[in-house]
Amino acid sequence: MQTATAVTQCAHCGEPCAKGEQFCCHGCQMVYELLNEHGLCNYYTLNARPGTAQRVPVRQHKFAFLEEEPIRRRLIQYEDDQQVHVTFYIPNIHCSSCLWLLENLHKVDAGVQQVNVNFSKKEARVIFIPGQTTLRKVVETLASIGYEPYISLQDLQKKKPPVNRRIFYQLGVAGFCFANIMLLSFPEYFSGEHHMDGTMSLVFRYLNLALSLPVFFFSAQPFYASAWKGLKHGFLNIDVPIVLAILVTFVRSVTDVLTGAGAGYFDSMTGIVLFMLTGRVLQDKTYKGLAFDRDYTAYFPIAVTVVKDQQEIPVQLPDVKTGDTLLIHHQELVPADGILVKGKALIDYSFVTGESAPVAKQMGEIIYAGGRQLEGNMEILTIKEVAQSYLTSLWNRDEMQNKEQKASFIHLLGRNFTWIVLFIAAVTTIYWGIYDTSKIWPAVTSILIVACPCALLLAASFTNGHTLRILSRHRLYLRNAQAIESLAGTTHIVFDKTGTLTGKARSAATWHGRALTVDEQLAIGAVGSQSQHPASRAVAAVCGKPANTEVLRFTEDTGQGLQGWAGQLHIQLGSAAYTGAKEGEGSQVHVNVNGDYAGYFLLSHTYREGIDDMLHALPYSLTLLSGDHDGDAPLLRNMMGAGADLRFRQQPHQKLDHIISLQEQGKQVLMIGDGLNDAGALKQSNTGISLTENSNNFTPASDGIMEAAQLRRLPAFIRLCKASKRVILISFAVSVLYNITGLFFAVQGKLSPLTAAILMPASSISIVLLTWALSEWAGNRLLGDDSHPRA
Template identity: 65%
Template structure:
């Protein structure tokens, strides 16, 4: 018989909102899930900071997992600390910490009142979007270690990685904004000074003033030509050096031709087209600034240093000495504490290892290792403290080799935007029209060649296409970010729309990192027996034991003796006079018959087999509907580091035509992506861990799934919050709509170009006509791209609401 998980009536923790199964942890009629949450409340209450709880309901972070008291001891080393300082003088120090726990206005308020908890702190500024805090403190009143510890004590432990020591802090490049400002100032003033020429037929000003204003326009046009337009010159030159005619080449040609024509006309007493030239640069810079204003708080390019701690504990003369990873040498003995990452390949010399390699290999089951065996960097120790003798330095470990593959470092960017290809044909068409016009006037009236040809190059500038591309891409990027999907750049939008094959990682991508489905088969367990089983299982840190505790309910205080842990087999011990075994079939005396899919844990009481627990990872909510949508359009593949025990249900989820590959190492995943690309496929890869880093880099569009958009994401083209995975199909449709919007805008701009060409080929294009057509074209393009992309975004939002309402939980 199968028994489903029982239902308990729980009280939520006053601090963090998690369920409390032990209501004995109370203070002032308030219930807490653990002593850690209670301690944080006591600290806030002591310093009169309980307004924290008034701003948001249960805003705190769970403190169930205690932090080592000496975890930040390495910050006492001035050589390490000074690499984290942003600024330091005789009185104060500035330091910036990344704090992933920031999530609401209560966090913001508490962190900005940190000075009330620690007197040495002078000011705290929080960057909510980047989840960073800038802390200014007096180093005579406190220390960097103390600041880190006080943040940890209130639930906001700073995340400090090796990358923080090695990162280069580039100066903020504001040049594009300055160029836009100069172009806007000059364009506005040139338009104002050109009004007398626009209305010269109505009388206008005295010719002396007209001549003065025209020379003033010439002077104002020079900063735009020489400074503001530099971004287009660089791009055009870069394309020409590589033999590619990108969209900036005809734009630069139009800028120079317009300036030369206008300069000649001003010298000859005519008004010129400086307003059109500066308008072109101004509007295109607006689009470029909006498109380039990408989410700088996200790191799309990461290396192994982002995943490693800043320092480890090296054992010297029976003492733990904090040592930075770059200083770790082969032959050093290091202590790996519970739940810490193994930073270098090494041999176990003391303790037992239970290593979670899911981040490296994708295999979700922890691996047991004993003294004398090798463990590799990137694994996470799950079972107490461990000492290893390093056999390779950090930079030479297996983990770092995943980033240092030659085929990835030498990978060339082959994607070319359809906008550049379209502009190439457009440019040749314009040059053809100019050549035909020149030939015609050479025969009939040679004096009109110069005004006609230059007018064609001015009016037929593909700036509208660039505007449409820049504004649409920028707005689509912002719409996607509202739904916690962050793309690296505009090219990623196009690559996503062009994908023809989608590849998923399984562990951590299709299945959640936390949560499992537990079903018990066998004799009905009494509440007392469940408590005893939970009490025994709680003595082990194995993930399967934790799942059983979650199923049976938190243990209560029971007498346990003769507890034993047998690596790879199970645990046993006496609980209230009953001898209980939890483990595999051989350990509990069971026969392997009709086992269910998933991990199996048998239970026996007093050497009598009672039943078994099946423990399976849970698929993320809403996946079934997503896969049904994708199956109708794309071939699908799943690459898993796990074994194939879930092949039946995974096949039902992904469809009959999906390719399912198991026991895939990182090199296997990379090779599979390459094989698809050799067949002409445009591959979209969705993964989450380091084991997917190579495949994500190699794919045409790599998307990293994450529970936290600022942390633990491999190098990728996009970062997608895990909760938003069911909306992937809607995101793809929005990226496809992006191309349609640009094409619609381009067709509209052609109508303006045809109107202008009517005057240009005749050599009668006046400054007034150009001044009307150019801004009208630009403004209408901006309005159309904004309204169309916003409409598509609202469709996505309504679809998101519907899917969030309809999605159901799918067990593995």
């Protein structure tokens, strides 16, 4: 805790205050006392004066508008009796203290359950308990501790932080001062310091000193801040050598001018800052241009059914508007918040909340994006645009652990690289201190500048980022960069059959049994249309779907069958075991009407175009796990090869067990399914890819989503992922070669600091261009031109 002794800086925010006072204003005192009351004064140990000034008090009813239901509904992303989810943009997030305090918000407001902070976006995702606190109270609590959210209902759908213009001002100052210092230094460059008028030489030197001050104290601030933050946390980041080079050059130059020993090296010092800032700006621009922060359209290549004039029209997600009526089938994901207007809803929100218990919804209630329908078809009236960022955040929720594993060696490299650079600089100083002291400064300064792991660190992230873009152009959407390496390391591939190797839309069904009445046929079609399983859709296509027939008490036993009431008829569709029928040959969907066996539909599947060639091109051991009959076994044996393991009549738990057994044998398993009966197997496999075909059957268990028509390109996709690893290795080799070459000349004192300052950002940009060019070349060679550009 702070003592009551007289200070000139506020104990909370560090701003000047009256002598003898501990706080600059009542607001800062209130925040300090609030943190002290809840045992959160460790906040002040993380950074010196981490608080935000509270001189402008929040007026009493400023956030009363958050109690208005229409406004509240627009802000909230999910709500039930147990928890409410909302994301705020908080401009005042600026350091590790902010993260610590926000993530401990539950100690200030007991109703807050969890806070997750995205530091780069300055966003905080808050989960609170509705019975213990309110949206207004949460916002008021945030404002009271100096983190008032920026709430603009007009910008709610496209909420972006303001552009940081400071770095451009710093770059402009550095460029102006560097150009003028170079101009004032020309006389000495061409005539030498002993051939100029002494008075003019002295004037030019002091002008250069004056011009260097804004660069040293203002333009170089990003490097000071980054290096200092790293040192405070015991981490030598890549900005430490740069800061040392700036300091050494500036101090040496000032000393030379003040003692009359020479003109100094202000041109080199300002050039270092200018070219480092230029490289950083260009790097950031290029990094953002590669769209690593992809929106939902990069993850969910799905269409949703919009009902218009009793017509069911498939519409791409970006085209869904507020007020559209969406038809959500059984097991489909809800893509946008909406009000239930038809049917019954039993929603699985485990993707959103982690709770596995489904939630029943009645007519007129809100259903939130991210839920999965478990009780037949329903229709919702959308009240928000498709929840882009929210669905993306849910999809990426499990990504962080993989990223840490992936990036750990990169951080280790960066940390050790700085120590190596400092060690080389120290050895060089000792060597030239013994043999030629005049070479100490140019050699050491050049080493500190030229030897930087920026290019090394960029190689992997840019290569993987661009590979993700190439794959997405060809309708394979991977969750993250880790999935690229996982896919490249595949040694065994497991396929589902129905809906994966066979096309859903091309399945045909023929009836074998007693004659069906018109009502029975329509009832069978109505119940079958509730499911997205290919067999059910084939049956519904034959029987037709009445527009106004409501299906009640619909249930589906995954991998077995489904049942429900259509009018006065109870319909059961499914396997022989599910309906109590006798097992037959071929793919059959057996039918019970009001408990009596009526017959079966015999399905004839059409395999997807190019599947035969694709299977023959895969140089891996293959397995087929199908819940279907083994009638196609001879054909599949011919397509997949004599060594393939074909397993039929597989239940979901059997598919999962087989994946586990393959992994126990040390195999890297790629599982490809349609996401309906394969969720467990997809999640267990090293890489799980879910196919999608004109339906909203995206499964959160998968590592990637592939448009079904692109399955024929699977061998090329895997080869591209392997090529991506080779591109990274090539980029690493080029980066290491650059550093070794630069150090070779730097330790000899043959590389000027100014030249080193130009070469360092140039190397980073060249690595970006190299990785982009090689990745693009590999993509064009393996996948050809993109004939279906992304919308």
